[in-house]
Amino acid sequence: MKVTKSYLTDLVYKVNGAAIEVHKALGPGLLESVYHKCLEHELTLREINFISEMTVPVNYKGLKVEADLRCDFFVENILPVEIKSTDGINPVHEAQLLTYMKLLKVPKGLLINFNVTNLYKQGQHTYVNDLYRDLDD
Numbered sequence: 001m002k003v004t005k006s007y008l009t010d011l012v013y014k015v016n017g018a019a020i021e022v023h024k025a026l027g028p029g030l031l032e033s034v035y036h037k038c039l040e041h042e043l044t045l046r047e048i049n050f051i052s053e054m055t056v057p058v059n060y061k062g063l064k065v066e067a068d069l070r071c072d073f074f075v076e077n078i079l080p081v082e083i084k085s086t087d088g089i090n091p092v093h094e095a096q097l098l099t100y101m102k103l104l105k106v107p108k109g110l111l112i113n114f115n116v117t118n119l120y121k122q123g124q125h126t127y128v129n130d131l132y133r134d135l136d137d
Contacts, residue, residue: 003078004136008108011079016124018042019112023119032085035114036072050075056103071100078106084113089125097127107131
């Protein structure tokens with residue numbers, strides 16, 4: 001299957017919908033681990049394929065580097081999703097997701113912060129990189 005911008009947009013929409021469902025049920029203020037388990041369940045209920053706590057490979061000139069990078073969710077083998085439950089998104093959170101996107105060679109990523117009043121307006125941030133520009137609509 002060829003990945004397109006519209007496919008990725010639809011996938012982000014589906015993952016955001018699952019996250020919003022979790023947030024509606026639980027509200028803000030819980031530990032990230034709680035949201036993680038509940039989002040796993042919600043993605044499964046919606047039949048969205050994902051890998052949870054995926055180790056992100058780092059290869060340097062044939063050397064497999066043990067960097068202990070773990071992506072919260074890798075959805076449909078194309079969308080890294082990082083979740084947080086914090087007072088705000090910091091540059092280090094953005095750098096974490098952008099690092100995953102670069103190492104996994106994927107064009108789009110999603111950062112979700114569950115510690116907000118309105119997840120749709122405040123809690124979800126979508127990021128793209130140079131690979132996104134080359135995709136068909």
